[in-house]
Amino acid sequence: MISFTYSNNIIIQVYDVNAIKVKNVSNGTVGKPVTFLVETSQAGPGNLEVTVNGGRVPTSAQAQGQHTYAISFTPRDAQNHTVELRFNGQDVPGSPFTCRVSAAARIQSPETLDKVSVGRLFEFVVESDTEPSVEVLGPARRSVPVKIDALDGIGYNIKFEPVEVGDHSVEVRLPGGGHVEGSPFLLKSYSAEKVIVTDIRPGVVGKSVSFGINASQAGAGNLEIIVAVNGKNVPNYVQSEGNARFKVNFKPTEAAPHSLSVRFNGHPVPGSPFTCQIASAPISLPRALATGEGLKQAAIKVDNTFELEGFEGVEPQVFVTTPSGDNIICQLSPQGGDTYTATFQPTVVGRHLISVTASDKHINGSPFSCNVFDVSRVSISGLDQQYGPAALGVPVTFSVDAAGAGEGTLELVVSTDTSTVKAEVVACARGLYDVTFVPQTTEPHYVNITFNEVPVDGSPFRVDIQQTTHHIQIGSLA
Structure with missing residues (x-):
């Protein structure tokens, strides 16, 4: 209860309880202050008493001017609170007031609040009497559409669907307020569709068989790998190769098709389960x-x-x-x-x-x-001499692109009819090289290029050389 006396220095002590004005009485939330205003400027002198729930809830008063007071209390229970105001022992008009107090807004955590699959709805409930505002930002800070549906007596159901892999920031606020309990939170979206299983080859009983898994574009999650044959699981061993790439090894003991089941966060990856054909061990043909x-x-x-x-x-x-x-x-x-x-x-x-x-x-x-x-995918550029023969003593540089030709050995020899010419090779990237040589004679030079001992198209390439001509002016042309 608050009890205070004031005077406006009028000699005749006359008051009017009906002149007391109570403003901004609103509903409240557990744990957050509820404040309303009491204006007494026209009421005359007297004593104002304020109690909440019969005095069981502490209250405080703060002067907002000469005749206006801010009355505050902080509810601890989600129930209606009764606010009584008396002036000189008389009830203020409208007293007692009822302040409806609800539980603090909070997020009901679903079973999995940290991960969601791309293309699937993610839902959670916000316990609140007031419709919240929800903002979801994807990995590139792009806004994700959100649907909010009211739930009778519970709160609001929030739905959204991630469309890209990566971290999503979820913020839930009440109008004019801060975050609700549990906000903000981070949600990691993933896609089992982006897991790629590679290099499944036939195997032989007793010999280790391996295949690859590339989950570098799938997001955060857990891989589950099961190798089975005839209803029985076969032990497998996973080796990390970095950047979410893995090599899976197993040693078959039965000559029968083996099932390879690969799941990511519980979802089958594309093509799973796969089949790996396993044949019997080598036959006893010592001369085969x-x-x-x-x-x-x-x-x-x-x-x-x-x-x-x-x-x-x-x-x-x-x-x-x-x-x-x-x-x-x-x-x-x-x-x-x-x-x-x-x-x-x-x-x-x-x-x-x-x-x-x-x-x-x-x-x-x-x-x-x-x-x-494929030797036909080895390409040579810079040897067409479209601007005429090369100059004696001036470096000649050309490029060799074997990136799409597969694995192999690239051999290159620059020669004339009488000698071999030194060439310098610089690797610019995988399968891409720059080659430079300096002609020392004017006789034709030949560039021989083979890939896995097979000549590339156009090899040997002829490079014509000419003597460098220097023009020297002597005297006046006039």
């Missing part, structure tokens, strides 16, 4: 051999061969698998006895697997890893 350069390295769109021998009483089977897992045709030509020639023509650049089997079992060394390259 596969030999030839075509097992290690092959050129695109041309016939590549290797030899098979030692297949006594059994016909070999050959499967060539592309980097994407497709099979390409491999033809077998009997050469007499237990010997065969295998011929295949790859159409894409990259590592191919060559499986050589007999009676559905791999021979020793199978599957073989073959590097397929």
Whole structure:
């Protein structure tokens, strides 16, 4: 209760309780001060008493001028509070007043308040009597549309849908106020659709099999990897290669298709579950051999061969698998006895697997890893001499771009009919080089370039050289 006496220095002590004016009586929130004004300028002298809930809630008064007072109290319970005002023992008009006090606005935390999948609605509830304002900013600080729906007797349901991977800032405020309890908070959006599983190759019982996972663009989350065969899980080991890239290894013990299940934050990644074909261990054919350069390295769109021998009483089977897992045709030509020639023509650049089997079992060394390259994708620029022959003693620089040709060895020789010319090679980027040589004679120079011992288109390139001409003026032209 507040009790205070004031006087306006009028000798005749006359007062009028009906002249007391109470302003700005509003509802309140638990834990936040409720303030209203009492104006007494026309009421005359007297004693003003203010009590909240019969005096159980402390109150305070602060003068706002000569005849105006700010009355404040801080509610601790979410219930109606009764405010009584008396002037010289008489009730002020309208007293007692009722102040409705509600619980402080807060966010009801859903089960997962830290992560959400791109393209899926994220929902949470704000307990509040007043509709909140909600702002959601995506990774690039772009605003995300928000829908707010009223819930009877509970508060408001907030919905929004992230459209890009990354951190989202969520701020919830009440009109004219600060953040509600639990705001602001950070929400990490992710996308299982952006997880890429690569390099799934056929394997052999007893030999380690690996495949890759690239989650660098998927956002924050957890990978769940299960390798199984015939309803049984196979132990797998994950090796981090940095930047959210991983290599998964397992060693099969059964010759049967293995299921590779990959999930990100509980969601299957595109293509999951995958299938990895596992064949039996190599057969006991001690003389069965596969030999030839075509097992290690092959050129695109041309016939590549290797030899098979030692297949006594059994016909070999050959499967060539592309980097994407497709099979390409491999033809077998009997050469007499237990010997065969295998011929295949790859159409894409990259590592191919060559499986050589007999009676559905791999021979020793199978599957073989073959590097397929495309020499036609090696390009040369700067040797066309469109401005005429090069000058004697002046450096000649040209570029070699082998970035799209696949793995291989690039060899380059600059020569004349009588000697070899020194050339300096500078690697500018992966597969991109600048080459410089200085001609010392005027005879034609030839640039020989091969990739994996196959000449590139146009090689050898001819570079003509001319004597540098100096014009010296002697005397006057007049």
